[in-house]
Amino acid sequence: MIIVMKAKAKKEELEEVVKKIEKLGYKPHIIQGVERSVIGAVGDERGKAKLQSLEVLSGVDKVVPILKPYKLASRDIKPEGTVVSIDGRVEIGGNKIVVIAGPCSVESEDQIIESAHIVKEAGADILRGGAFKPRTSPYSFQGLEKKGLILLAKAKEKVGLPVVTEIINPKDVDLVAEYSDIMQVGARNVQNFALLKKLGRHNKPILLKRGMSTTVEEFLMSAEYILSEGNKNVILCERGIRTFETATRNTLDLSCIPVLKERTHLPVIVDPSHATGFWSYVAPMSYAAIAAGADGLMIEVHPNPEDAESDGIQSLKPHKFTALMENLKAYIAAAGRI
Numbered sequence: 001m002i003i004v005m006k007a008k009a010k011k012e013e014l015e016e017v018v019k020k021i022e023k024l025g026y027k028p029h030i031i032q033g034v035e036r037s038v039i040g041a042v043g044d045e046r047g048k049a050k051l052q053s054l055e056v057l058s059g060v061d062k063v064v065p066i067l068k069p070y071k072l073a074s075r076d077i078k079p080e081g082t083v084v085s086i087d088g089r090v091e092i093g094g095n096k097i098v099v100i101a102g103p104c105s106v107e108s109e110d111q112i113i114e115s116a117h118i119v120k121e122a123g124a125d126i127l128r129g130g131a132f133k134p135r136t137s138p139y140s141f142q143g144l145e146k147k148g149l150i151l152l153a154k155a156k157e158k159v160g161l162p163v164v165t166e167i168i169n170p171k172d173v174d175l176v177a178e179y180s181d182i183m184q185v186g187a188r189n190v191q192n193f194a195l196l197k198k199l200g201r202h203n204k205p206i207l208l209k210r211g212m213s214t215t216v217e218e219f220l221m222s223a224e225y226i227l228s229e230g231n232k233n234v235i236l237c238e239r240g241i242r243t244f245e246t247a248t249r250n251t252l253d254l255s256c257i258p259v260l261k262e263r264t265h266l267p268v269i270v271d272p273s274h275a276t277g278f279w280s281y282v283a284p285m286s287y288a289a290i291a292a293g294a295d296g297l298m299i300e301v302h303p304n305p306e307d308a309e310s311d312g313i314q315s316l317k318p319h320k321f322t323a324l325m326e327n328l329k330a331y332i333a334a335a336g337r338i
Protein backbone atom coordinates (compact mmCIF):
# COMPACT_ATOMS: atom_id res chain seq x y z
CA MET A 1 0.00 0.00 0.00
CA ILE A 2 1.10 3.58 -0.56
CA ILE A 3 0.15 6.16 2.02
CA VAL A 4 0.21 9.50 0.23
CA MET A 5 0.67 12.37 2.67
CA LYS A 6 -0.92 15.78 2.13
CA ALA A 7 1.37 18.35 0.54
CA LYS A 8 1.40 20.37 3.77
CA ALA A 9 1.60 17.43 6.18
CA LYS A 10 3.69 18.13 9.26
CA LYS A 11 6.63 16.06 10.44
CA GLU A 12 4.67 14.86 13.49
CA GLU A 13 1.81 13.72 11.25
CA LEU A 14 4.25 11.69 9.16
CA GLU A 15 5.73 10.17 12.31
CA GLU A 16 2.28 9.22 13.56
CA VAL A 17 1.57 7.37 10.30
CA VAL A 18 4.93 5.60 10.49
CA LYS A 19 4.14 4.42 14.03
CA LYS A 20 0.69 3.19 13.03
CA ILE A 21 2.11 1.27 10.06
CA GLU A 22 4.60 -0.46 12.36
CA LYS A 23 1.87 -1.23 14.87
CA LEU A 24 -0.13 -2.95 12.15
CA GLY A 25 2.90 -5.17 11.46
CA TYR A 26 4.11 -3.50 8.26
CA LYS A 27 7.46 -1.99 7.37
CA PRO A 28 7.30 1.72 6.48
CA HIS A 29 9.56 3.15 3.75
CA ILE A 30 9.46 6.94 3.55
CA ILE A 31 9.95 8.41 0.11
CA GLN A 32 10.47 12.15 0.14
CA GLY A 33 8.96 13.61 -3.03
CA VAL A 34 9.37 17.10 -4.41
CA GLU A 35 5.90 18.18 -3.30
CA ARG A 36 4.85 15.61 -0.74
CA SER A 37 6.02 12.49 1.03
CA VAL A 38 4.66 9.04 0.44
CA ILE A 39 5.13 6.05 2.67
CA GLY A 40 5.32 2.56 1.26
CA ALA A 41 3.92 0.04 3.73
CA VAL A 42 5.18 -3.41 2.85
CA GLY A 43 4.43 -6.71 4.46
CA ASP A 44 1.87 -9.47 4.39
CA GLU A 45 -0.42 -8.79 1.44
CA ARG A 46 -3.35 -10.56 3.09
CA GLY A 47 -3.89 -8.03 5.85
CA LYS A 48 -3.45 -4.92 3.75
CA ALA A 49 -7.09 -3.82 4.17
CA LYS A 50 -6.14 -2.77 7.71
CA LEU A 51 -3.88 -0.08 6.23
CA GLN A 52 -6.86 1.54 4.53
CA SER A 53 -7.97 2.85 7.95
CA LEU A 54 -4.96 5.20 7.99
CA GLU A 55 -6.90 7.42 5.58
CA VAL A 56 -8.65 9.02 8.58
CA LEU A 57 -5.37 10.42 9.99
CA SER A 58 -4.98 14.18 9.64
CA GLY A 59 -1.82 14.32 7.47
CA VAL A 60 -2.93 11.57 5.08
CA ASP A 61 -4.33 12.41 1.66
CA LYS A 62 -5.10 8.88 0.46
CA VAL A 63 -4.15 5.23 0.79
CA VAL A 64 -3.75 3.39 -2.50
CA PRO A 65 -2.82 -0.20 -3.24
CA ILE A 66 0.22 -1.05 -5.35
CA LEU A 67 -1.02 -3.72 -7.66
CA LYS A 68 2.39 -4.80 -8.98
CA PRO A 69 4.29 -7.56 -7.16
CA TYR A 70 7.22 -5.18 -6.74
CA LYS A 71 6.24 -2.30 -4.47
CA LEU A 72 9.22 -0.14 -3.57
CA ALA A 73 10.65 -0.48 -7.09
CA SER A 74 7.37 0.60 -8.66
CA ARG A 75 7.12 4.00 -10.32
CA ASP A 76 3.75 4.45 -8.55
CA ILE A 77 5.64 5.19 -5.39
CA LYS A 78 8.01 7.78 -6.87
CA PRO A 79 6.78 9.14 -10.21
CA GLU A 80 9.63 11.65 -10.55
CA GLY A 81 12.38 9.00 -10.67
CA THR A 82 15.34 8.24 -8.46
CA VAL A 83 18.71 9.91 -8.80
CA VAL A 84 21.50 7.87 -7.22
CA SER A 85 24.43 9.87 -5.91
CA ILE A 86 27.83 8.24 -6.25
CA ASP A 87 30.05 9.47 -3.46
CA GLY A 88 28.54 12.96 -3.90
CA ARG A 89 30.46 13.34 -7.19
CA VAL A 90 28.36 11.71 -9.91
CA GLU A 91 24.59 11.38 -10.20
CA ILE A 92 22.94 8.50 -12.07
CA GLY A 93 19.32 8.98 -13.14
CA GLY A 94 19.45 12.75 -13.65
CA ASN A 95 19.62 14.53 -16.98
CA LYS A 96 23.29 13.72 -17.50
CA ILE A 97 24.23 10.53 -19.31
CA VAL A 98 26.77 8.72 -17.15
CA VAL A 99 29.49 6.58 -18.70
CA ILE A 100 31.18 3.82 -16.72
CA ALA A 101 34.23 2.41 -18.48
CA GLY A 102 37.29 0.29 -17.88
CA PRO A 103 38.60 -3.23 -18.26
CA CYS A 104 36.63 -6.38 -17.58
CA SER A 105 39.20 -7.38 -14.92
CA VAL A 106 41.83 -5.63 -12.86
CA GLU A 107 45.03 -7.38 -14.01
CA SER A 108 47.93 -5.32 -12.67
CA GLU A 109 48.69 -1.91 -11.19
CA ASP A 110 49.94 -0.55 -14.52
CA GLN A 111 46.97 -1.92 -16.45
CA ILE A 112 44.29 -0.44 -14.18
CA ILE A 113 46.02 2.92 -13.75
CA GLU A 114 46.57 3.21 -17.50
CA SER A 115 42.93 2.25 -18.10
CA ALA A 116 41.78 4.87 -15.59
CA HIS A 117 43.77 7.61 -17.35
CA ILE A 118 42.43 6.55 -20.75
CA VAL A 119 38.77 6.50 -19.77
CA LYS A 120 39.00 9.70 -17.75
CA GLU A 121 40.66 11.61 -20.58
CA ALA A 122 37.97 10.39 -22.97
CA GLY A 123 35.29 11.76 -20.63
CA ALA A 124 34.05 8.73 -18.64
CA ASP A 125 32.55 9.43 -15.21
CA ILE A 126 33.24 6.17 -13.38
CA LEU A 127 35.96 3.50 -13.65
CA ARG A 128 35.04 -0.19 -13.73
CA GLY A 129 37.26 -3.21 -13.06
CA GLY A 130 36.47 -6.69 -11.77
CA ALA A 131 38.45 -8.17 -8.88
CA PHE A 132 36.17 -11.16 -8.23
CA LYS A 133 35.31 -12.64 -11.63
CA PRO A 134 32.36 -14.98 -12.16
CA ARG A 135 33.81 -17.12 -14.98
CA THR A 136 31.95 -19.86 -16.80
CA SER A 137 35.02 -22.11 -16.54
CA PRO A 138 36.83 -22.78 -13.26
CA TYR A 139 40.06 -22.87 -15.34
CA SER A 140 39.68 -19.26 -16.52
CA PHE A 141 41.21 -16.26 -14.74
CA GLN A 142 39.22 -15.77 -11.52
CA GLY A 143 40.38 -12.23 -10.73
CA LEU A 144 42.98 -10.81 -8.34
CA GLU A 145 40.42 -10.69 -5.51
CA LYS A 146 41.52 -8.47 -2.59
CA LYS A 147 44.69 -7.43 -4.41
CA GLY A 148 42.51 -6.33 -7.33
CA LEU A 149 40.36 -4.21 -5.01
CA ILE A 150 43.46 -2.53 -3.62
CA LEU A 151 44.75 -1.75 -7.12
CA LEU A 152 41.36 -0.41 -8.18
CA ALA A 153 41.29 1.89 -5.16
CA LYS A 154 44.80 3.00 -6.04
CA ALA A 155 43.66 3.92 -9.55
CA LYS A 156 40.74 5.83 -8.07
CA GLU A 157 43.09 7.76 -5.84
CA LYS A 158 45.53 8.52 -8.62
CA VAL A 159 43.06 9.44 -11.35
CA GLY A 160 40.13 10.73 -9.33
CA LEU A 161 37.24 8.66 -10.68
CA PRO A 162 34.73 6.76 -8.52
CA VAL A 163 34.93 3.00 -9.01
CA VAL A 164 32.58 0.07 -9.47
CA THR A 165 33.45 -3.58 -8.99
CA GLU A 166 31.58 -6.86 -8.74
CA ILE A 167 30.58 -8.59 -5.51
CA ILE A 168 30.04 -12.34 -5.78
CA ASN A 169 30.00 -13.75 -2.28
CA PRO A 170 27.86 -12.38 0.60
CA LYS A 171 30.83 -12.88 2.95
CA ASP A 172 32.84 -10.25 0.99
CA VAL A 173 30.29 -7.42 1.15
CA ASP A 174 32.16 -5.35 3.77
CA LEU A 175 35.48 -5.89 2.00
CA VAL A 176 34.17 -4.83 -1.43
CA ALA A 177 32.27 -1.89 0.09
CA GLU A 178 35.50 -0.63 1.66
CA TYR A 179 37.28 -0.33 -1.70
CA SER A 180 34.46 0.70 -4.06
CA ASP A 181 31.87 3.40 -4.63
CA ILE A 182 29.34 1.10 -6.31
CA MET A 183 28.97 -2.64 -5.80
CA GLN A 184 27.97 -4.56 -8.91
CA VAL A 185 25.77 -7.64 -8.83
CA GLY A 186 26.49 -9.57 -12.01
CA ALA A 187 24.01 -11.28 -14.29
CA ARG A 188 24.72 -14.65 -12.70
CA ASN A 189 23.86 -13.42 -9.22
CA VAL A 190 20.71 -11.46 -10.00
CA GLN A 191 18.66 -14.02 -8.07
CA ASN A 192 21.18 -14.72 -5.33
CA PHE A 193 18.69 -13.59 -2.72
CA ALA A 194 21.07 -13.98 0.23
CA LEU A 195 23.50 -11.60 -1.50
CA LEU A 196 20.74 -9.14 -2.44
CA LYS A 197 19.42 -9.04 1.14
CA LYS A 198 22.88 -8.42 2.54
CA LEU A 199 23.47 -5.60 0.04
CA GLY A 200 20.10 -4.15 1.02
CA ARG A 201 21.40 -3.61 4.54
CA HIS A 202 24.29 -1.49 3.19
CA ASN A 203 23.91 2.04 1.89
CA LYS A 204 26.49 1.82 -0.92
CA PRO A 205 24.90 2.16 -4.37
CA ILE A 206 24.25 -1.18 -6.07
CA LEU A 207 24.52 -1.75 -9.82
CA LEU A 208 22.17 -4.65 -10.44
CA LYS A 209 22.63 -6.43 -13.76
CA ARG A 210 19.78 -8.25 -15.42
CA GLY A 211 20.30 -11.99 -15.65
CA MET A 212 20.58 -13.64 -19.05
CA SER A 213 17.17 -15.21 -18.56
CA THR A 214 15.33 -13.00 -16.11
CA THR A 215 12.13 -11.29 -17.19
CA VAL A 216 11.60 -7.61 -16.50
CA GLU A 217 9.31 -8.55 -13.62
CA GLU A 218 11.85 -10.93 -12.09
CA PHE A 219 14.54 -8.27 -12.52
CA LEU A 220 12.40 -5.75 -10.62
CA MET A 221 11.68 -8.31 -7.91
CA SER A 222 15.44 -8.66 -7.43
CA ALA A 223 15.71 -4.88 -7.06
CA GLU A 224 12.85 -5.12 -4.56
CA TYR A 225 14.95 -7.48 -2.40
CA ILE A 226 17.58 -4.74 -2.03
CA LEU A 227 15.09 -1.90 -1.55
CA SER A 228 13.00 -3.79 0.97
CA GLU A 229 16.02 -4.13 3.26
CA GLY A 230 16.47 -0.35 3.23
CA ASN A 231 19.05 0.42 0.54
CA LYS A 232 17.39 2.87 -1.86
CA ASN A 233 20.44 3.29 -4.13
CA VAL A 234 19.82 0.76 -6.86
CA ILE A 235 20.82 1.21 -10.51
CA LEU A 236 19.53 -1.29 -13.07
CA CYS A 237 21.66 -2.52 -15.96
CA GLU A 238 20.48 -4.30 -19.12
CA ARG A 239 23.36 -6.44 -20.43
CA GLY A 240 21.71 -8.68 -22.98
CA ILE A 241 19.54 -11.75 -22.64
CA ARG A 242 19.89 -15.22 -24.07
CA THR A 243 17.88 -15.90 -27.21
CA PHE A 244 18.14 -18.32 -30.18
CA GLU A 245 20.53 -15.87 -31.88
CA THR A 246 24.20 -16.83 -31.80
CA ALA A 247 25.72 -14.09 -33.97
CA THR A 248 26.09 -11.97 -30.85
CA ARG A 249 27.05 -13.14 -27.33
CA ASN A 250 23.59 -12.15 -26.05
CA THR A 251 20.69 -10.19 -27.51
CA LEU A 252 20.52 -6.62 -26.24
CA ASP A 253 16.92 -6.13 -25.15
CA LEU A 254 16.62 -2.45 -25.94
CA SER A 255 12.86 -2.56 -25.54
CA CYS A 256 13.28 -3.25 -21.84
CA ILE A 257 14.51 0.34 -21.40
CA PRO A 258 11.16 2.09 -22.06
CA VAL A 259 9.39 -0.76 -20.26
CA LEU A 260 11.58 -0.33 -17.17
CA LYS A 261 11.29 3.46 -17.36
CA GLU A 262 7.51 3.10 -17.28
CA ARG A 263 7.42 0.59 -14.44
CA THR A 264 10.17 1.72 -12.10
CA HIS A 265 11.65 4.94 -10.77
CA LEU A 266 15.15 3.39 -10.67
CA PRO A 267 17.84 4.57 -13.11
CA VAL A 268 18.55 2.25 -16.05
CA ILE A 269 21.90 1.88 -17.79
CA VAL A 270 23.02 -0.39 -20.64
CA ASP A 271 26.11 -2.56 -21.04
CA PRO A 272 26.58 -3.04 -24.81
CA SER A 273 29.89 -4.89 -24.28
CA HIS A 274 28.49 -8.01 -22.59
CA ALA A 275 25.29 -7.71 -24.63
CA THR A 276 27.01 -8.03 -28.01
CA GLY A 277 30.30 -9.72 -27.11
CA PHE A 278 32.20 -8.02 -29.92
CA TRP A 279 33.91 -4.63 -29.89
CA SER A 280 32.63 -3.40 -33.26
CA TYR A 281 28.99 -3.68 -32.17
CA VAL A 282 29.53 -1.68 -28.99
CA ALA A 283 29.31 1.84 -30.51
CA PRO A 284 26.07 1.36 -32.50
CA MET A 285 24.36 -0.25 -29.53
CA SER A 286 25.56 2.57 -27.27
CA TYR A 287 23.91 5.12 -29.54
CA ALA A 288 20.73 3.03 -29.69
CA ALA A 289 20.63 2.74 -25.89
CA ILE A 290 20.74 6.51 -25.49
CA ALA A 291 17.97 6.91 -28.08
CA ALA A 292 15.87 4.36 -26.19
CA GLY A 293 16.12 6.37 -22.95
CA ALA A 294 18.99 4.83 -20.98
CA ASP A 295 20.53 6.95 -18.22
CA GLY A 296 24.03 5.73 -18.93
CA LEU A 297 26.36 3.12 -20.36
CA MET A 298 28.87 0.61 -19.06
CA ILE A 299 31.61 -0.09 -21.58
CA GLU A 300 34.64 -2.38 -21.44
CA VAL A 301 37.87 -0.65 -22.45
CA HIS A 302 41.38 -2.16 -22.28
CA PRO A 303 44.77 -0.60 -23.08
CA ASN A 304 45.65 -3.76 -25.07
CA PRO A 305 42.55 -5.89 -25.65
CA GLU A 306 44.61 -8.63 -27.31
CA ASP A 307 46.39 -9.25 -23.98
CA ALA A 308 43.29 -9.05 -21.76
CA GLU A 309 42.76 -11.82 -19.20
CA SER A 310 39.00 -11.69 -19.87
CA ASP A 311 36.61 -10.29 -22.48
CA GLY A 312 39.33 -8.80 -24.73
CA ILE A 313 37.26 -9.44 -27.85
CA GLN A 314 34.50 -7.11 -26.70
CA SER A 315 36.80 -4.48 -25.19
CA LEU A 316 37.40 -1.22 -27.00
CA LYS A 317 40.92 -0.02 -27.74
CA PRO A 318 41.61 3.41 -26.22
CA HIS A 319 41.26 5.34 -29.50
CA LYS A 320 37.98 3.56 -30.31
CA PHE A 321 36.60 4.51 -26.91
CA THR A 322 37.67 8.13 -27.38
CA ALA A 323 35.92 8.19 -30.77
CA LEU A 324 32.79 6.64 -29.26
CA MET A 325 32.67 9.29 -26.53
CA GLU A 326 32.99 12.00 -29.17
CA ASN A 327 30.30 10.54 -31.45
CA LEU A 328 28.00 9.94 -28.51
CA LYS A 329 27.60 13.69 -27.97
CA ALA A 330 25.22 14.16 -30.90
CA TYR A 331 23.02 11.25 -29.76
CA ILE A 332 22.98 12.59 -26.21
CA ALA A 333 21.92 16.03 -27.45
CA ALA A 334 19.25 14.52 -29.73
CA ALA A 335 17.81 12.65 -26.74
CA GLY A 336 17.55 15.96 -24.86
CA ARG A 337 20.17 14.87 -22.33
CA ILE A 338 23.52 16.32 -21.38
Ligand code: PEP
Pocket (backbone or CB within 6 Å): 104, 130, 134, 185, 186, 187, 188, 209, 239, 271, 274
Ligand atom coordinates in the same frame (compact mmCIF):
# COMPACT_ATOMS: atom_id res chain seq x y z
C1 PEP B 1 31.12 -7.86 -15.98
O1 PEP B 1 30.57 -6.76 -15.93
O2 PEP B 1 32.36 -8.00 -16.03
C2 PEP B 1 30.29 -9.08 -16.03
C3 PEP B 1 30.77 -10.26 -15.65
O3 PEP B 1 29.08 -8.84 -16.53
P1 PEP B 1 27.76 -9.78 -16.54
O4 PEP B 1 27.47 -10.11 -15.11
O5 PEP B 1 26.74 -8.88 -17.16
O6 PEP B 1 28.06 -10.98 -17.37
Ligand code: MN
Pocket (backbone or CB within 6 Å): 104, 105, 274, 300, 310, 311
Ligand atom coordinates in the same frame (compact mmCIF):
# COMPACT_ATOMS: atom_id res chain seq x y z
MN1 MN C 1 33.52 -8.66 -18.80
